[in-house]
Amino acid sequence: MNGRGRRWGCVKGGRCTRIVRGGTFHAFARHNLEVGTLARPGPGKLQFIPLGGLGEIGKNIAALVYGNDIIVIDCGLAFPEEDMPGIDLVLPDIGYLVEHRDRVRGVFLTHGHEDHIGGIPYFLRQIQVPIYGSRLAMGLVELKLQEHQLTLPERSRAVKPGDVVHAGSFTVEFFRVNHSIPDAMGLIIRTPVGTVVHTGDFKFDYTPVDGNVADLATLAAVGREGVLLLLADSTNAERPGFTPSEKTVGETLERIIAGAEGRVLVASFASQIHRIRQVVESAVRHGRRVAVVGRSMENVVQKAIELGYLDFPPGTWMDVDEIVRLPAHRILILTTGSQGEPMSALTRMSTADHKKVEILPGDTVIISATAIPGNEKNVARTVDNLYRRGAKVFYGPQAGIHVSGHACQEELKLMLTLVRPRFFIPVHGEYRHLVHHANLAKAVGMDPSHVLIGENGAVFELTRDSAAIVGEVPSGKVLVDGFGVGDVGNIVLRDRKQLSNDGILIVVVGMDGQSGLVVSGPDIVSRGFVYVRESEGLLDEARQRVKHTLATLEADNLSEWSMIKSAVRDTLGHFLWEKTKRRPMILPIIMEV
Template sequence: MNNSQEPNQTNKEQSLQKKGYRPRRSKAKVPQRNRNIGNGYSNGKPTVSFIPLGGVGEVGKNMSVIEYGDDIIVIDAGVKFPGEELLGIDLVIPDISYLVQRVDKIRGIFLTHGHEDHIGALPFVLKQIQVPVYGTKLTLGLVKNKLTEHGLIREAQLHEITADDVVNAGPFQVEFFRVNHSIPDGIGIAIRTPVGLIVHSGDFKLDQTPVDDKVLEFNKLARYGDEGVMLFICDSTNVERQGYTPSERTVGDTFRAVFAKTDSRIIIATFASNVHRIQQVINTAAEFNRKVAVVGRSMVTVVDVSQQLGYLSIPKGMLIELEEVDKLPDHQVTIITTGSQGEPMAALTRMATNNHRQIAIRQGDTVVISATPIPGNEKLVSRTIDNLFRIGADVVYKEVANVHVSGHAAQQEIKLMLNFLRPRYVIPFHGEYRHQATFAKLAQTMGIPDERCIRCNIGERVELNMENAMITGTVDSGSIMVDGIGVGDVGNIVLRDRHHLAHDGVVIAVVTINKEDGTILAGPDLVSRGFVFVREAGDLLGEAKSRVRDALNQKTGKTTEWSILKNLIRDTLNEYFYQKTKRRPIVLPIIMEI
């Protein structure tokens, strides 16, 4: 790769280079959009495509495609948890139509770590495409549980890798490097392609004192930078935060302070996947001679898998069953639970409302919520904290103590990665558009021009060759909603109706007519749900019945055509209800013939 400076280099870039930053240079063009969809070659030059199917312009649903000719590799297959606007939806997964149509080209799915937003969609993906899956020991341990639940474990092609392994996948040579995150066994990925090196950071932070003493592999990053990085795909979740993300060990200091001054039961809620946090709770409980009980299905699963695979070290006899909690003195009990996000059915939420079958919060209990609310969950968390205080618990949360640190890199850590890798192009992922925009400004301070920070959308194809990068088109992509056992059967029309029902309610109008001449034999009877309370709105509904009856009686020709009669009922009620209430409930006419 060419290391020479461009003739038109700005004074600002020259100044930055004098300070030690030396980005790789090329005669790169500004990323642009055109209609040419590359298939390995563009204008006679070998071309590699990067296609995000999720994880850009959003937080969650991470899935990326790297394609060269007839070969494809995929990085991650995650879910996104629904916001309040997605009424009744359980999960959101990527649309993988593009992959299903090219399943014979896929050489493997490579997983960066075991969080739901990176592995949660895998069972749904593997039901459609049977391809090899590569991941570290803990990541695959969590994946195996998921695939077993979905009945897919027998057919799954799971391959365990370490940070020292190299996988040859068609024309791609895939290497891995260890990163720090809020779950053990996280990796970044370096992919040697026919047009250059692509580095994917995975979710990362630079923790100089990690709980497992395994620091990020800076030596590999330096080697990649010297080799020359064509494209760096970088975690941008915390790009708005200045400085550095604190070490996970700082939370352990808070735990010790809480345990040291507490003689009551201690209940700690955290993310089930944060194995390092759980380890610190166990270490602190052991230091203060406490037993530990685990509550919540996902928490029990992660603790079991992590302990079996050697990622959790638990002294013999420390773990107890929930039935044993009430048999011990309060000062010997610690409970680790789910529910740090105030989820309605999570263990802590049910405890806070006295609805848990086995554990009830008592006055004097100390509850530590060791997490920061995910955007959108603030009200749920606040309600849980309020309920705990009402019961008489002492609650420790982020506003009053250092009970949580992020697993994502802040600005100085991102700068350090850019300095190590010196990429020609960067693509921020794992962030909304504001994160992408902030990342671009940060990259400019590091000597990377704005045109080389590619802010792409889901489904856009970014083509790279040895000279330039450009957005050349789009592929089939989007979001698939999972509702119960239904996958993709809930779309915009169903969601629109759910919103309509939630805001305005429904009125059912039942009419019985003579099959021969269409005269009314009974009704109309009106049933209201979520619109008005029948007993308090007798006059409103009584007048509505009269108007429907008059409209039907005045209908000339005495038609028995159902569609005409239904539209007449619907229009009459819609007009009347809006006139009287300024609301438009969903009107469902039901016509019975005799």
């Protein structure tokens, strides 16, 4: 079937795909390393092993290993790339951690975004260790666990900046950073080899919405004490300058909402609670009540209200069904769909396909987010459809209605300068981001040999005065499709891609089990190949070709099924390529009768 094989290859980017089913791992690693030998660094040696988030954006998870102890930093998921049709989620391969599960002392969450907590339900099915994170992150984890009918492991607890957790040889102190979700924190991890600082996702916001500025003083103090290793967020390492304060967005939103005459709809990320708070403050100020539409937005806002992150009088909120009773200028709708996701609330509203809300002329729609790479066309399509329905639309980077949650180059240099690490490994970024971040470290004076770039699976080993990549552990993508975790791998994806490009032709032949003679067929059925009614001649001719091939084989007394199938595939493949320049999947089915 055009190169299909039974062996597992590697997916693009060089990482390997593994299969998880029913909790058992079947590893198909590119490098058949003896994981055991790497997993226990020698005395005086510390290992940093990223299993996700390096060389990619998403599914952040990393291990820090000393002696018999392992701690895990974050446990995220990623969203499927366009070359993964039908896939819902992508999980990191945590085979390495599962193998050493008795040595894992805990999971430390930097914040509550999906790419930092989304993998936890899958992780907990295999490794039961305490989880530590901010109150909000823990609340969002609990939401997730409820969906999976799981509960938090014993001794898990919410922590706040300044809290210290002891975990085997590690002492983990949380410190405050700014990010696009409240209560984001970095980690100061004291180890027998030296201190490791992990920034989590961060930016510096001197005028944050909740007044909680990133803890520069602690960073400076720990930098002065001496830091062995800095692990820092590289997402925006390509961007010069600094990321503006979230407050600037609030000011623009206020101006837009103040000037709007009809209804206002605001689409944003559900976890952007500071943004939501600013929107609701403006709504209150201008006499608008707020309805929340879209499953994730409803869940997260509910949780945030519960935990006190959104503290408004009860009359602020209303059910979406109430909007019919209010005049337009008293309505603000908070919704999902800022990425133009086809099934999201805003997208459906923009095509009059949402059951409760339809966009009307006079509506003001604010898309308060940036298009994540890969989503640009969907967002553009949504904007077009909003305009077609007569709405006024605010969107895009020039509208001043979104700022990034990640540090730009000047902030990254500030972090490097405050922490003054001996060694530096850029994390959280695609390869080019890691390269740019490494270059910034060199620009602020770090010894180039102390700056290491590696990707998922790399085993970085540090002593007090050395750092190097000493090996690799299995890492990669575990694909989730519906209920199936890991039962879709490279072969299935390859088939899906072939099917989607040129469709399938099924050739059915009935064969007498005794004589080996064709007694029925060949019949040809196609899907996704050509519009059949228009192409009857082509399919007729194809059937004649197959018939001829079968007759030739019969004349030669060749009745081995594999031989017949391969002859049918060859005949048909060549014929169709010649006639159509397409390569549909060809599936011969021989039925013994």
